[in-house]
Amino acid sequence: MDNYRIVLYLSDMTMELPVLPDKISVKRALDSSEKTVLELGNVNILKGAKLRQISFSSLFPAGRIPAVSVRQKIHEPLWYARKLRGMMESRKPLRFILLGQDLDINTQMSVESFEYSESYGAVGDIEYKLTLKEWVDYSPRKVTIRQNKAVTGSKKRSGQPKAAPADKAVQYTVRSGDSLWSICQKNYGDGSLYDKLYQANKSAIDKANAGRTVSAPSYQPVSWRNLEYGGVSAGKPVPKYTIYVGEVLTLPPKEKL
Structure with a gap:
């Protein structure tokens, strides 16, 4: 410990x-x-x-x-x-x-x-x-609705996908309040896939977290089993699953996670 x-x-x-x-x-x-459903039971x-x-x-x-x-x-x-x-x-x-x-x-x-x-x-x-x-933030948020110009032909409306396509990967831009768990829940219907999403974006996430530390008191925890007291620490790196607003993640098809 x-x-x-x-x-x-x-x-x-x-x-x-x-x-x-x-x-x-x-x-x-x-x-x-x-x-209770008729003829089926509970x-x-x-x-x-x-x-x-x-x-x-x-x-x-x-x-x-x-x-x-x-x-x-x-x-x-x-x-x-x-x-x-x-x-x-x-x-x-x-x-x-x-x-x-x-x-x-x-x-x-x-x-x-x-x-x-x-x-x-x-x-x-x-x-x-x-x-x-x-705890999940449920405070009201201001939403600005922009009018999109009509498109024709093969052009598609831009924006975040409601769910990851089954045949190809898509790009997702991290928003305020997002976490890897919530992104997986929203796009795959299963928040427990957060570690697999991390693995799919490991190099980008690790690069964004490199050098960042948690703003916690700067002392080193010690082992009570060995009664050895450590020295002063400058802080611990942020958890590996940390993501930031504006960061772009790749969402692979669910079966490829």
Whole structure:
């Protein structure tokens, strides 16, 4: 777990978890409904994937213990509890960042629940359980409709494709709010193809991300197993799936991903 860090951001509030959880549970469910059809009986209507939910348990220690994964001075347990309550009560999405090899996650989420308690025998330590849910921006957007001139012959109207053609690749320009998952969901009907889309555009995406780092506190997480403390770090490269507005991706036919 030497390379793992969990950081929460909300406006001017920044918090790195001092003790990493033993495990992180990620829940992705399908939105479906059961209907009764004459002569067929019950059928299951599939609508799409629900929002991703992440939950984990850990503790805020009253002092520095071997399990502490950060080098800087840790805060009092109630400081962390108040910060999380403030993030929850702000009614605003926070940014959840999990850094660590292929498990990198950098997305906006809401605090669904925060439970904490002090156990007998560990006076001062606060044990907690945190549940986060994926947040999607639903604010209204201004749309400008342009009148296109009539075309004749073999000319076609320009614009983003509604779905990737089955016989040839098309170009897609990344828009605000896009991610590889949402692009796959919109164009292929399956967001789980995001890694294959990344592989199809790996050289371009890696080139765009080269040299970019996550704006996180500049310290190196340490191994609590070996009790070896690292030095100061200038930041970790952005997750490999990061894309940028205006970037042009190639969308191959679905069967060729």
